[in-house]
Amino acid sequence: MKALAFLCILFATTLKVKPLLHLSLSSSSSSSSSSPTSPQRSDDPQHQQSYDFYSQSCPLAEQIVRQSTQFLFATDARTAPQLLRLLFHDCFVQGCDGSVLLEENIEGGRTERDAIPNQTLKGFDKIDFIKDLLEEACPGIVSCADVLVLAAREGVVLTGGPFYPVFTGRKDSTRSYYETAVEEIPSPNHNVSTTLMRFASKGFSPRETVSLLGAHNVGSIDCDFIKNRILNFSGTGLPDPSIPTDFLIELATNCSDTSGSRLVSDSTSTTTTNTAIPYYQALSPLLASGNTFGTHYYGALLRGRGLLFSDQQLMYDRKTTKLVEAYASDDGFTFKRDFARVMMKLSSLSGSVVSDQGSPRLQCSRLN
Numbered sequence: 001m002k003a004l005a006f007l008c009i010l011f012a013t014t015l016k017v018k019p020l021l022h023l024s025l026s027s028s029s030s031s032s033s034s035s036p037t038s039p040q041r042s043d044d045p046q047h048q049q050s051y052d053f054y055s056q057s058c059p060l061a062e063q064i065v066r067q068s069t070q071f072l073f074a075t076d077a078r079t080a081p082q083l084l085r086l087l088f089h090d091c092f093v094q095g096c097d098g099s100v101l102l103e104e105n106i107e108g109g110r111t112e113r114d115a116i117p118n119q120t121l122k123g124f125d126k127i128d129f130i131k132d133l134l135e136e137a138c139p140g141i142v143s144c145a146d147v148l149v150l151a152a153r154e155g156v157v158l159t160g161g162p163f164y165p166v167f168t169g170r171k172d173s174t175r176s177y178y179e180t181a182v183e184e185i186p187s188p189n190h191n192v193s194t195t196l197m198r199f200a201s202k203g204f205s206p207r208e209t210v211s212l213l214g215a216h217n218v219g220s221i222d223c224d225f226i227k228n229r230i231l232n233f234s235g236t237g238l239p240d241p242s243i244p245t246d247f248l249i250e251l252a253t254n255c256s257d258t259s260g261s262r263l264v265s266d267s268t269s270t271t272t273t274n275t276a277i278p279y280y281q282a283l284s285p286l287l288a289s290g291n292t293f294g295t296h297y298y299g300a301l302l303r304g305r306g307l308l309f310s311d312q313q314l315m316y317d318r319k320t321t322k323l324v325e326a327y328a329s330d331d332g333f334t335f336k337r338d339f340a341r342v343m344m345k346l347s348s349l350s351g352s353v354v355s356d357q358g359s360p361r362l363q364c365s366r367l368n
């Protein structure tokens, strides 16, 4: 019922709002209204994707996602980083097919949500909320994979990051890949060569990898992921020697509260908490001008203050160090431009197993 009421408000306001997508894509999408499947991905007939794929079948789809993500973000600013991370975990494993959202598998067995990183994936409820609205508006039309791609994009914009156009028309998977997730999702304990290899295996260059990791400039990290860096690095019984002493003390202090502390990724914030992300609170929810999304992640790496071991590792390779320096050295223009491009690439990853793809799921966590 909450969703329905929200939908009514949405429809009432929606007619007055000019769709942002049309403004931004007017040059490239002018042909797509006459021919819904163009421009399409020529390499793969199973992926008839295009800009504004739902322009005929569910014209308000992208607007519903945009406005409901704005609503969720206004209620809970953690929405944006949660969705961004979910997108990464979906697209990195067999492409952007909504498989990370599944709680069941066509042949039974474990799902991606059961894999190691699952314990901390969040935002499933937000996707369900948006999907319910879409089901009210156009039952059975919009795929969960597209909902995640679109909502993550809106989240990036809401935190002050760049807008980037994305195709829609993804198919939802009927399978969730537990083993692949375990094997392919990068670990926070990986060194820089392993991290670069993992991303290279998905077609990302070192430059693209460094810009993608810039996603860690929003959101927060559970102390669990750096406990070993502070206390018992690689089983040595000692802290990670690469952590500067003052930062080590800060980390140890902030993580000493045992009740699930989280470290915020934004160095400008003033508190650590497990209930909220303080640095968002200064941000007027619907204003997309970036106090938040910026280059502080790279600035932190330059000062040895990366939170994850794998983050700080970017300073232990000549190529990636140069990229970190470049991203940190201007007002954020270079990073935002590269981030927009690499998010388009991440959002268009496809899996190798086309036969697992089916019609849009009605509930994102369940098979139809």
Ligand code: HEM
Pocket (backbone or CB within 6 Å): 078, 080, 081, 082, 084, 085, 088, 120, 121, 122, 186, 187, 188, 189, 195, 212, 213, 215, 216, 218, 219, 220, 221, 222, 223, 225, 308, 310
């Ligand atoms: C080497 C690669 C990566 C590793 C090892 C890694 C690992 C992690 C870990 C351990 C967390 C903390 C989760 C928690 O405490 O809840 C995290 C958070 C996050 N990651 Fe990554 N990540 C990687 C790459 C990426 C990429 C490519 C993206 C997106 C493009 C991304 C987006 C995020 C976001 C937005 C958060 C914050 C989530 C929140 O605040 O709820 N990460 N990551």
Ligand SMILES: *[C@@H]1O[C@H](CO)[C@@H](O)[C@H](O)[C@H]1NC(C)=O
Pocket (backbone or CB within 6 Å): 113, 114, 115, 116, 118, 119, 120
């Ligand atoms: C994560 O997976 C483990 C099993 O590997 C399971 O016990 C746990 O409930 C899962 N957590 C979530 C949040 O789904």
Ligand SMILES: *[C@@H]1O[C@H](CO)[C@@H](O)[C@H](O)[C@H]1NC(C)=O
Pocket (backbone or CB within 6 Å): 191, 192, 193, 194
């Ligand atoms: C990175 O880790 C891999 C796997 O653990 C290891 O084989 C490799 O030697 C490491 N590379 C460096 C430069 O430490």
Ligand SMILES: *[C@@H]1O[C@H](CO)[C@@H](O)[C@H](O)[C@H]1NC(C)=O
Pocket (backbone or CB within 6 Å): 232, 234, 235, 236, 237
């Ligand atoms: C540190 O880790 C190693 C290996 O995981 C373990 O054997 C050792 O007991 C740990 N030491 C401390 C002090 O926790």
Ligand SMILES: *[C@@H]1O[C@H](CO)[C@@H](O)[C@H](O)[C@H]1NC(C)=O
Pocket (backbone or CB within 6 Å): 250, 251, 254, 262, 263, 264, 267, 269, 270, 271, 272
């Ligand atoms: C640790 O807490 C202090 C004080 O609350 C805060 O200023 C600092 O940003 C926190 N550091 C990290 C890495 O979260």
